[in-house]
Amino acid sequence: MKSIFRRARRTTFDEQPLGLTLVAGAIAAAMIFPLTWLVYEAATVEPVRAWGLLARPLTIEVVINSLLLTAGVTGLSILIGVPLAWLTVQTDVPFRRFWSVVVALPLVIPSYIGAFAFVSAFGPRGEFVSILAPLGIERVPEIYGLPGTIMVITLYTYPYVYLTTRAALLSFDTTLIEAARTLNHGRWSAFRNVTLPQVRPAIAAGALLAALYAISDFGTPAIMRLSVFTRQIYVEMQAFNVEYAALLSLQLLGIVVVVLALESHVRSNDAVHSDRVGDGGSGDPPVSLGRWRWPATLLPAAVSALALVVPIWIFCLWLVNADPTARPELAFELEYATNSLKVAGAAALVAVLAALPVAYFAARSDSTQSWIFERATYVGFAVPGIALALALVFFATAYDGFAGDDALLPAIYKTTPLLVFAYVVRFMPQAVGSIRTSTLQVDPTLVEAARTLGTPPFRAFRRITLPLVSPGIVAGAALVFLTTMKELPVTLILRPTGFDTIVTIIWQAQEQAYFQYAVIPSIILLVVSGLSMVILLSMGNREGL
Numbered sequence: 001m002k003s004i005f006r007r008a009r010r011t012t013f014d015e016q017p018l019g020l021t022l023v024a025g026a027i028a029a030a031m032i033f034p035l036t037w038l039v040y041e042a043a044t045v046e047p048v049r050a051w052g053l054l055a056r057p058l059t060i061e062v063v064i065n066s067l068l069l070t071a072g073v074t075g076l077s078i079l080i081g082v083p084l085a086w087l088t089v090q091t092d093v094p095f096r097r098f099w100s101v102v103v104a105l106p107l108v109i110p111s112y113i114g115a116f117a118f119v120s121a122f123g124p125r126g127e128f129v130s131i132l133a134p135l136g137i138e139r140v141p142e143i144y145g146l147p148g149t150i151m152v153i154t155l156y157t158y159p160y161v162y163l164t165t166r167a168a169l170l171s172f173d174t175t176l177i178e179a180a181r182t183l184n185h186g187r188w189s190a191f192r193n194v195t196l197p198q199v200r201p202a203i204a205a206g207a208l209l210a211a212l213y214a215i216s217d218f219g220t221p222a223i224m225r226l227s228v229f230t231r232q233i234y235v236e237m238q239a240f241n242v243e244y245a246a247l248l249s250l251q252l253l254g255i256v257v258v259v260l261a262l263e264s265h266v267r268s269n270d271a272v273h274s275d276r277v278g279d280g281g282s283g284d285p286p287v288s289l290g291r292w293r294w295p296a297t298l299l300p301a302a303v304s305a306l307a308l309v310v311p312i313w314i315f316c317l318w319l320v321n322a323d324p325t326a327r328p329e330l331a332f333e334l335e336y337a338t339n340s341l342k343v344a345g346a347a348a349l350v351a352v353l354a355a356l357p358v359a360y361f362a363a364r365s366d367s368t369q370s371w372i373f374e375r376a377t378y379v380g381f382a383v384p385g386i387a388l389a390l391a392l393v394f395f396a397t398a399y400d401g402f403a404g405d406d407a408l409l410p411a412i413y414k415t416t417p418l419l420v421f422a423y424v425v426r427f428m429p430q431a432v433g434s435i436r437t438s439t440l441q442v443d444p445t446l447v448e449a450a451r452t453l454g455t456p457p458f459r460a461f462r463r464i465t466l467p468l469v470s471p472g473i474v475a476g477a478a479l480v481f482l483t484t485m486k487e488l489p490v491t492l493i494l495r496p497t498g499f500d501t502i503v504t505i506i507w508q509a510q511e512q513a514y515f516q517y518a519v520i521p522s523i524i525l526l527v528v529s530g531l532s533m534v535i536l537l538s539m540g541n542r543e544g545l
Contacts (some may be wrong), residue, residue, distance in 0.1 A: 073214035081161030112219025161206035168202035216384030347423035355431035363439035431476030438472025
């Protein structure tokens with residue numbers, strides 16, 4: 001039996017059909033190709049002019065603000081996410097199962113929705129100021145700028161650190177803590193010397209997601225009036241300063257590469273393993289908080305109130321005080337929702353179709369080619385949406401015969417197929433990862449048995465492998481659908497003229513300060529996001545995740 005398995009494994013890994021290799025390679029190349037236009041456009045700028053643009057005070061300000069924003073969000077996400085994960089897994093904090101769900105919910109809310117809710121609540125003329133006015137308080141700390149932007153983005157990115165850390169703690173061997181306590185280690189000493197080294201790789205993984213989100217976020221810095229790469233690139237695009245926008249985009253990509261390298265270095269140095277796997281989330285928690293048990297609930301309560309209650313409070317006020325006749329052209333129409341559903345559905349379908357050969361090839365081959373093809377699809381996910389959209393603008397204008405006319409951006413780039421393609425490049429890695437994981441769980445001897453009975457390779461894949469990996473396909477499609485529905489910069493830049501979606505109408509309402517018109521589309525977006533999350537959780541339970 002072992003010899004049969006080895007023979008099946010060797011055949012599966014070393015004799016992949018040439019057609020599958022070519023298809024996977026072509027898809028990987030298509031995912032990288034748009035970014036070459038960004039490099040090409042930046043390379044056409046004369047060196048003297050390029051250095052002059054990069055040395056501008058505005059450029060230096062953008063670089064400093066972006067670095068401080070990324071560092072601030074990453075640090076605060078760790079300071080919030082790790083204690084919350086520890087409290088909800090390893091302590092006896094009251095209602096810890098309730099808090100374990102509630103503190104993860106901010107991940108469903110796009111940060112730009114939270115941003116304009118916070119501006120409406122705590123801005124110079126916000127609702128909070130009006131509440132404090134009878135008490136003689138007419139001013140509150142400034143919400144705009146770097147501190148406010150860090151706070152808002154952190155509130156909607158810390159769940160990345162929380163979820164990865166919580167997952168590591170749930171598989172943590174809790175007897176190690178008990179052993180440390182018997183050696184007279186206190187709660188903090190046991191956490192620092194025993195728990196933290198074990199979960200540090202998970203913290204690094206969550207911190208990477210938070211950092212990439214912070215540096216690529218467009219909506220929140222724009223609303224909070226902070227000059228960062230994403231906002232400035234959009235401003236330069238609107239002014240047709242494509243040279244400067246291209247140079248800023250390359251700088252942004254450079255910072256992203258540095259962030260990825262730092263995370264890889266930290267994770268490689270933290271390969272700490274345990275010989276046992278515990279059940280950190282079940283039974284009695286190993287750490288008793290004693291008299292700090294109830295005060296400890298202040299942390300999850302405060303974070304949840306800021307991230308969830310503030311937007312809900314503002315939405316309710318907007319609905320009650322709204323003037324439906326103020327700007328009727330901003331009123332919600334069913335077409336906006338259908339447009340969002342169409343492009344998100346198309347992106348999800350195309351993404352899983354494109355991801356399937358790449359993921360299958362990566363799971364069934366241990367060659368260098370399979371590794372390169374799979375990693376190539378992840379480039380678009382690491383690239384901020386504003387930079388990807390700019391690259392596709394350069395590609396579309398060059399294709400239309402106007403490459404070199406910076407003052408003219410022809411209408412060809414504002415097409416629905418190009419918009420869907422941008423979504424696929426941006427979010428296909430989510431489908432690749434999900435499908436590849438499901439494929440690895442399929443016993444290759446099943447396919448080999450069908451092959452020995454004379455079944456052609458494609459038919460064997462369709463009858464045996466495809467049904468078994470369908471949960472991963474559905475989960476990948478749900479992930480792509482969810483993130484596409486929330487994507488803002490790509491939609492703003494590449495959407496066809498007159499093609500309004502849920503996120504574009506939210507953005508228009510925010511720009512014109514008629515926030516009441518953003519309530520209904522925001523609620524619809526949150527409901528759709530929540531349903532997508534339910535699908536993901538149900539698929540995860542089905543796969544035993």
